[in-house]
Amino acid sequence: MPKDILSTIQSEMSTFSKGQKLIAHFILESYDKAAFMTASKLGKTVKVSESTVVRFAAELGYDGYPAMQKALQEMIRSKLTSVQRIEVSNDRIGDQDILSMVMQSDIEKIHLTMEETDRVQFQRAVDAITAARHIYILGVRSAAAIASFLGFYSTLIFQNVTIIHTTSASEVFEQLLHIGPEDVIVGISFPRYSRRTVKAMQFAHDRGAEAIAITDSQTSPLVPYSSITLLAKSDMASFVDSLVAPLSLVNALIVAIGRKKNDDLSRTFESLERIWDEYEVYEKVDENS
Structure with a gap:
């Protein structure tokens, strides 16, 4: 309309x-x-x-x-305050069993995400990340947990990963200073959207980098600055952001990248196993204790 x-x-x-x-x-x-x-x-x-x-x-x-x-x-989606979220959440739950309702809602979000995810866009994201000179990953507030998850596994596969840790807008630009056309930024944001993430995506886009948005809707403010958009359903009618479906989408992205970089991943874990053994990182279990 x-x-x-x-x-x-x-x-x-x-x-x-x-x-x-x-x-x-x-x-x-x-x-x-x-x-x-x-x-x-x-x-x-x-x-x-x-x-x-x-x-x-x-x-x-x-x-x-x-x-x-x-x-x-x-x-x-991006207008509700935390107080309004609590009020709406209380109205929706009513006298229902909270555990069942929350988990059922998460299941539905995963199903919707699975059905509506554009496979072409998904594969483009995999290819872009795999081919990138440098990979930047950014998520603020609750999305920081997803960014950290993606960043942790990405560093096991690639040597060229920067997980942007920030408490201010200036720090974002400092860490993105050298981003360019051969690089990729993955921006993750869900309602209420992070202005810092939007500005970072705009900056990366202006610098010619491949910008991948992981967000909830085509109306998300990240979309205008992204060349690849992956949509995952979130539930914002609570003071707690339900990000199970986005996390599942990111998990699938990691698996797909890992399969494409299987040889590199195998060498990484072989090296880690040798280091763990050499430096006795993990204590051996004493069967007699």
């Missing part, structure tokens, strides 16, 4: 029926909660039928309620 859903609702308010206006006002006032409600729950909340909610979505030009719900979620 040419403008965001809230603007559309406001501009068409006068054309809505009485029931549709109830839905419209609720969405305008509580879009952070409406984005994660089923059509049935939204209808009960504003005291209209589920069919009225479905017709409202069609009135706005969406193929169905799920499409309208997705538009709402995309719009607020």
